[in-house]
Amino acid sequence: MKESNPITEPIGQNLIKLISNLCFSVFVFSVLIFTVIAITYQPPDPWLESAPALTKFFTKTENATFKDDSSILKTGEDLQAMPLAPLVPPVSSITEVVIEKSEEEVKNMTVTEKSDCDELRVVNCSDPRVLIAVERFNLRLFKSIVFLEYQKPVNGSKANECDVGWRFRNKKEKSWRKYRDFRRFRFGYGENCTYKIVRAGGWHSGFNARRSFRNRVNATSRSVGNPKVAPAFRDDEINDTIPTLGSLTNFRKGKYLYYSRGGDYCKGMNQYMWSFLCGLGEAIYLNRTFVMDLSVCLAATYNPSNKDEEGKDFRYYFDFEHLKEVASVVEEGEFLRDWKKWDRGHKRKVPVKKVVTHKVTPAQLKKDKSTIIWRQFDSPEPENYWYRVCEGQAAKYIQRPWHALWKSKRLMNIVTEISGQMDWDFDAVHVVRGEKAQNKELWPHLDVDTSPDALLTKLQGMIHPWRNLYIATNEPFYNYFDKLRSQYKVHLLDDYKELWSNTSEWYNETTLLNDGRPVEFDGYMRVAVDTEVFYRAKTRVETFYNLTKDCKDGVNTC
Numbered sequence: 001m002k003e004s005n006p007i008t009e010p011i012g013q014n015l016i017k018l019i020s021n022l023c024f025s026v027f028v029f030s031v032l033i034f035t036v037i038a039i040t041y042q043p044p045d046p047w048l049e050s051a052p053a054l055t056k057f058f059t060k061t062e063n064a065t066f067k068d069d070s071s072i073l074k075t076g077e078d079l080q081a082m083p084l085a086p087l088v089p090p091v092s093s094i095t096e097v098v099i100e101k102s103e104e105e106v107k108n109m110t111v112t113e114k115s116d117c118d119e120l121r122v123v124n125c126s127d128p129r130v131l132i133a134v135e136r137f138n139l140r141l142f143k144s145i146v147f148l149e150y151q152k153p154v155n156g157s158k159a160n161e162c163d164v165g166w167r168f169r170n171k172k173e174k175s176w177r178k179y180r181d182f183r184r185f186r187f188g189y190g191e192n193c194t195y196k197i198v199r200a201g202g203w204h205s206g207f208n209a210r211r212s213f214r215n216r217v218n219a220t221s222r223s224v225g226n227p228k229v230a231p232a233f234r235d236d237e238i239n240d241t242i243p244t245l246g247s248l249t250n251f252r253k254g255k256y257l258y259y260s261r262g263g264d265y266c267k268g269m270n271q272y273m274w275s276f277l278c279g280l281g282e283a284i285y286l287n288r289t290f291v292m293d294l295s296v297c298l299a300a301t302y303n304p305s306n307k308d309e310e311g312k313d314f315r316y317y318f319d320f321e322h323l324k325e326v327a328s329v330v331e332e333g334e335f336l337r338d339w340k341k342w343d344r345g346h347k348r349k350v351p352v353k354k355v356v357t358h359k360v361t362p363a364q365l366k367k368d369k370s371t372i373i374w375r376q377f378d379s380p381e382p383e384n385y386w387y388r389v390c391e392g393q394a395a396k397y398i399q400r401p402w403h404a405l406w407k408s409k410r411l412m413n414i415v416t417e418i419s420g421q422m423d424w425d426f427d428a429v430h431v432v433r434g435e436k437a438q439n440k441e442l443w444p445h446l447d448v449d450t451s452p453d454a455l456l457t458k459l460q461g462m463i464h465p466w467r468n469l470y471i472a473t474n475e476p477f478y479n480y481f482d483k484l485r486s487q488y489k490v491h492l493l494d495d496y497k498e499l500w501s502n503t504s505e506w507y508n509e510t511t512l513l514n515d516g517r518p519v520e521f522d523g524y525m526r527v528a529v530d531t532e533v534f535y536r537a538k539t540r541v542e543t544f545y546n547l548t549k550d551c552k553d554g555v556n557t558c
């Protein structure tokens with residue numbers, strides 16, 4: 001826009017005044033509305049920090065620090081409100097209507113054969129009626145699951161058994177990610193030429209149907225040609241390889257926004273996300289490709305070693321495949337290599353605009369034509385935090401692309417497996433202990449209210465005896481909850497250790513990402529999985545509000 005037409009007449013000035021007064025009123029009014037929304041806004045799950053709550057927090061304080069990093073921040077898929085617009089279901093689901101239709105087709109076929117159902121006495125897994133029986137059975141049993149597609153049933157281990165595989169999604173997960181299950185079924189002879197299921201195996205029991213899901217593909221780790229990571233199985237639904245720019249010409253045609261490492265490095269994960277999404281938001285605003293460092297430093301609080309640990313892969317925690325699909329990103333290593341290569345091979349170097357302070361706003365960079373805009377963060381803390389770029393005026397036009405950041409599919413596979421092993425039929429309690437329980441000044445009753453006896457008494461009023469009870473907790477002592485075993489089938493995260501042990505799929509896949517070295521299942525992953533399993537329970541009992549009257553953030557904060 002051009003700021004032309006300088007007004008000199010009084011009438012013009014009056015008009016300007018009028019307009020600016022009007023604008024100011026509108027501004028005040030919208031601030032008021034925003035404040036009211038911010039105050040009355042209740043995150044759907046009080047245990048989890050929510051983006052709006054964080055926004056409020058950050059706009060309040062200038063030198064923001066993330067104090068309570070023990071809770072996990074919601075990621076894009078949790079924050080997704082109603083409109084799932086860009087994520088239309090890729091396939092239609094198997095509903096009763098669909099089943100009836102295929103049943104009709106089968107009936108028409110058999111009528112022409114004038115069959116007396118004799119062939120049903122030998123279970124034939126290729127018979128479409130086998131699949132129909134399974135589809136009906138699943139639909140009746142798993143109400144929280146959407147069934148997307150079935151594989152052709154295959155023989156089980158015995159004559160009357162078949163293994164059936166399918167893909168599904170959980171209604172509680174707002175992303176359209178698909179998961180797979182395969183179970184073993186034993187069939188009997190039903191009425192009217194149908195099969196009847198007499199026994200159904202548990203989660204992932206149909207080993208023979210498993211094979212059809214898996215592709216043997218070559219290792220796709222960052223370093224090419226590592227002999228230790230020979231061809232291996234990987235989840236055929238995860239494709240989070242690092243994209244290359246292809247040719248140098250492609251590199252030169254691009255426009256990049258490059259953030260050097262700043263003061264956020266090795267801070268908590270919430271700050272990481274807040275900062276990362278600021279950078280990505282600026283890149284989207286500037287219509288540039290964001291250069292991202294996939295190497296994450298995990299803060300000490302999440303590490304069993306109690307030290308900051310560098311060299312964690314972004315893909316352990318987040319869904320890089322989804323990010324690639326919805327945003328323009330390039331990996332830092334690839335980018336730097338191409339940049340150097342170009343500068344070495346050409347007289348005219350790549351045009352770079354260096355920006356040394358966050359005080360240069362994104363709007364000021366909008367017109368810049370340089371191939372690379374390089375933001376450097378060399379000032380002392382807290383001037384060197386990435387998110388400071390998005391403060392002040394910039395907060396009005398930079399939007400953090402929350403939809404781009406989902407949790408890692410590999411972690412979600414573990415979540416799905418735990419929930420699946422309980423057949424999605426479980427209740428859960430979240431028990432906050434740890435440092436908060438020790439701090440009697442800020443949380444005077446928490447320790448007592450989360451003691452085994454108090455828990456048992458409280459839960460008896462809320463959860464029926466002998467239900468599956470999943471306990472999401474930061475209490476490190478495994479046997480702490482033994483008392484509850486007299487009333488409930490207790491499940492703890494550590495009961496599912498084999499899901500990340502050295503024989504697990506997760507282990508194989510993360511090892512591949514890590515150049516063949518094993519990856520530790522760290523504290524952040526634990527919290528992420530614990531949270532998500534909790535979230536899938538039928539009845540959920542929270543520590544704050546349900547178990548204790550203490551406030552989540554200490555005395556007098558609620």
Ligand SMILES: *[C@@H]1O[C@H](CO)[C@@H](O)[C@H](O)[C@H]1NC(C)=O
Nearest residue numbers: 060061062063064381382383
């Ligand atoms: C932020 O930090 C700077 C330097 O540490 C300090 O001078 C300033 O007063 C702080 N601002 C607030 C609002 O605390």
Ligand SMILES: *[C@@H]1O[C@H](CO)[C@@H](O)[C@H](O)[C@H]1NC(C)=O
Nearest residue numbers: 101102104105106107108109
């Ligand atoms: C089955 O046969 C009936 C009558 O023969 C016909 O009306 C119907 O459309 C057929 N259904 C299918 C799915 O072929």
Ligand SMILES: *[C@@H]1O[C@H](CO)[C@@H](O)[C@H](O)[C@H]1NC(C)=O
Nearest residue numbers: 119122123124125126127128
């Ligand atoms: C099993 O059913 C399929 C499809 O109905 C049929 O082609 C096949 O011949 C049957 N096999 C046996 C052993 O009956």
Ligand SMILES: *[C@@H]1O[C@H](CO)[C@@H](O)[C@H](O)[C@H]1NC(C)=O
Nearest residue numbers: 123124125154155158159160
């Ligand atoms: C499945 O089992 C039936 C007999 O129960 C047998 O006739 C058939 O060949 C088997 N199919 C496969 C693919 O092994």
Ligand SMILES: *[C@@H]1O[C@H](CO)[C@@H](O)[C@H](O)[C@H]1NC(C)=O
Nearest residue numbers: 189190191192193194195196
């Ligand atoms: C079997 O067919 C008869 C007659 O068509 C019907 O009355 C009965 O409900 C059917 N049974 C089942 C289990 O579908």
Ligand SMILES: *[C@@H]1O[C@H](CO)[C@@H](O)[C@H](O)[C@H]1NC(C)=O
Nearest residue numbers: 215216217218219225230231
């Ligand atoms: C795996 O890599 C080898 C050589 O690197 C190649 O010959 C083979 O076709 C690849 N296999 C697949 C499934 O891509």
Ligand SMILES: *[C@@H]1O[C@H](CO)[C@@H](O)[C@H](O)[C@H]1NC(C)=O
Nearest residue numbers: 217238239240241242243324
């Ligand atoms: C994985 O995704 C990339 C694009 O990001 C694509 O080029 C590649 O073909 C995909 N690989 C597989 C095995 O689907």
Ligand SMILES: *[C@@H]1O[C@H](CO)[C@@H](O)[C@H](O)[C@H]1NC(C)=O
Nearest residue numbers: 253254255285286287288289
């Ligand atoms: C964004 O950049 C791409 C190529 O770099 C260009 O084709 C597109 O028109 C740009 N969009 C806007 C809104 O500037």
Ligand SMILES: *[C@@H]1O[C@H](CO)[C@@H](O)[C@H](O)[C@H]1NC(C)=O
Nearest residue numbers: 500501502503504507511518
């Ligand atoms: C897995 O870990 C166990 C001990 O935790 C060890 O005995 C075993 O050798 C390991 N297996 C592999 C394949 O690394």
Ligand SMILES: *[C@@H]1O[C@H](CO)[C@@H](O)[C@H](O)[C@H]1NC(C)=O
Nearest residue numbers: 231232233503504505506508
């Ligand atoms: C993990 O990889 C090893 C060796 O490549 C393989 O033998 C094992 O079956 C894999 N485990 C899983 C659960 O995929």
Ligand SMILES: *[C@@H]1O[C@H](CO)[C@@H](O)[C@H](O)[C@H]1NC(C)=O
Nearest residue numbers: 462539540541542544545546
């Ligand atoms: C936990 O507390 C919330 C808020 O008071 C309430 O809505 C919910 O029903 C309680 N949960 C149980 C299981 O009682």
